[in-house]
Amino acid sequence: MIKRHLQTKLEYLIDNYPAVALLGPRQAGKTTLALDIAAHRNAIYLDLESEQDRAKLTQTELYLIQHEDKLVILDEVQRAPELFQNLRGLIDQGRRKGLRSARFLLLGSASIELLKQSSETLAGRIAYLELPPIHALEVVNSQRDHLWVRGGFPDSLLAANDQLSFQWRLDFIRTYLERDIPQLGPRIPAETLRRFWIMLAHNQSELLNASKLAGSLGVDGKTIAKYLDLMVDLLLVRRLQPWHNNTAKRMIKSPKVYVRDSGIVHALLGIHNQENLLGHPICGGSWEGFIIENIIATAPQNTAAYFYRSSGGAECDLILQFPNQKTWAIEVKRSLNPKVEKGFYFACDDVQPNARYVVYSGAETYPLADGIHAINLDNLLIKLKNLELNSIQ
Template sequence: MYVHREVEATVDKTLKQGKVVLVTGARQVGKTTMLQQRFGDAFDYVSMEDPRLFSLAKQDSVLFFESRELPLIIDEVQRVPELFSAVKWVVDQSQEKGRIILTGSQTYHLMKGVSESLAGRIRIIEMPSLSLRELLGVAEAPNGFVPHKVKSADITSLPEGFDIWEAIHRGSMPELQNPEVDWDAYYADYVSAYLERDVRDLVNVKDEAKFYSFMVACAARSGQLLNVSDISNDIDVDRKTVDSWLSVLQASNIVRIVEPFWPNIGKSLTKTPKLYFMDTGLVCHLTRWTTSEQLKVGAVAGHVFETFVVSEVLKSYMNAGANMRDVWFYRDSKKREIDLVIQQGHVLHPVEIKKAAMVGSDAVKNFSCLEALTGYEVGFGNVVCLSAEPYMITRNVQAIPVWAI
């Protein structure tokens, strides 16, 4: 059964703003299904996975477009970079907006084609896997998450029998929402296809087993400061290779790098970013936490829960087409940390992440660090946790359930 996606509203809005809309995202997050569900009656559809259409587009892109009708969805367009120039020629024949939708799962090839041929004509949307709100059936008009005071009446209660740790462990890929799909087999196939297709397309990896070890090493560090040297030593490759492979994971939307807030006030703040996977199911598969019960009580529960919460926050920005550069974290030379800092202009909203059901004022002791940042105000803060109901911790900080993001 189709799950309503919050990004649909953003696609609708964006079609009115640009001649071409590009929907990108990791493989199997539901891009094609969403577009066909939303626009199947109004748009023609072609996939570059179709050998016949692929061949035609490669050999004669002009003839390809003459054989189709607009408006048109072109799936996996990065496989045929020759199409970008033809798309430019087609859309320049008219001032009409939203005539072509492109999709793809490799941002490196996509962005190269966009920058060379479609600059000024295209709007880009990054689509994530399912959010918790979508899984719970409470998807609404998308907005990037900003800490605020919420009322219990505004938060949908969890369905009876819903297990948040099972949801974290199961992951957020649409196909896995069918309980009959084997979890471990799905991710094994997913990783295998990823290595064979995306990785080979993006970088010359001579030893796929080594790259797999790299993915495992990254998954084991999700939710932590990114230490390239540590990963390099762990898998016995040089730093340059690790940097290159990290770019591959980012280009294929597997991981996100969250930067430390850096207002250029001196050298008292860390410059080291943090690494987050966008799908906790993939993290659990790679690191072999094979059941939700093991995960819940395991040594990595805190980092995986933080990964889940941060991915939910980032998904809210992706679904809204909002600027993910407004999502930071804080860490200073005294190792005082704030898990997330959400920026709204010159207002900084602190967020702490705790896997407990009850948290006290000690959890927000570092929020005051933001007061020392000249030129910024400290806004309302949240502690995202496993409480069933929201409650105030201090006058300007409220604990909220993770499903309230």
């Protein structure tokens, strides 16, 4: 089983909060991680998609009080938002008995934004953690070549061959469109949403052009915004906002949009293997999105991510702002001999980051110029992981 980077952080939160919500797209590994943690604790597991398990909660408080000495894991919690009110009362009762942590682990396939109306009742009682698909530090060398092409969903990454991996991703896309999204309420024709998803994949790593998307789909801009909000809430798409500071420079205001898992990008575009990918026009955008998602997935919790672009030509693929307000500027290159463009120098002059990196495909870390270092993905992720570990010690 693949050891997940977030396990230490998750266990820390469980030990310090009465409730923890572990969020992520379906099939990202939430249940596997939760059951691995449960194996070393006094815990019970309930799947809210199971009629049998939901029946146990007919008398919610009565059932859960019987297990108040255990960590109760509730999977697919977005299916039963009415539970949050019960959990608040149980947590408050438990606190009066000295039960202050490790009460509930909630697993959900929707984002904080999608759940927040239901979870407002748990304010001050719950911590959130997002589990993305598998990233580069979590795989062994034999899986590394597959990670970019197949993406990080475990069943796709670990498939016996490229064709089985590709088919799994097609089935994943179909299930989301035909079952999961309708169950959450939105009444959007599956074929319309499929076309929208494919359009986003074609524009991977580019600025959002809502009017162009609206024209292609035959809808208005508000409808495009609604579709995009849905895909962002389901943790399938990232809307990377532009960095803004107090300078008088004219800044780009549109966000950049990424389909978050590279394997899903390739399935949407009919790219079966690495050979097909390297010859496809989306190759550069796919690589940029892959690197950025790996970086954000490994960054310390509550790190803010942006890109930087001005009308004067300053440009940086990724700005990380850590909870301590320090910033890193990061440029992504796929070559073995990275060259720093003028736009990155200009962006660094504007942002004044604490560290400046060009992520490239080589093995060594070495200085370039003006405080910029060339670094490979693994070494940058190790730096970020160490920052996260230091934050919880």
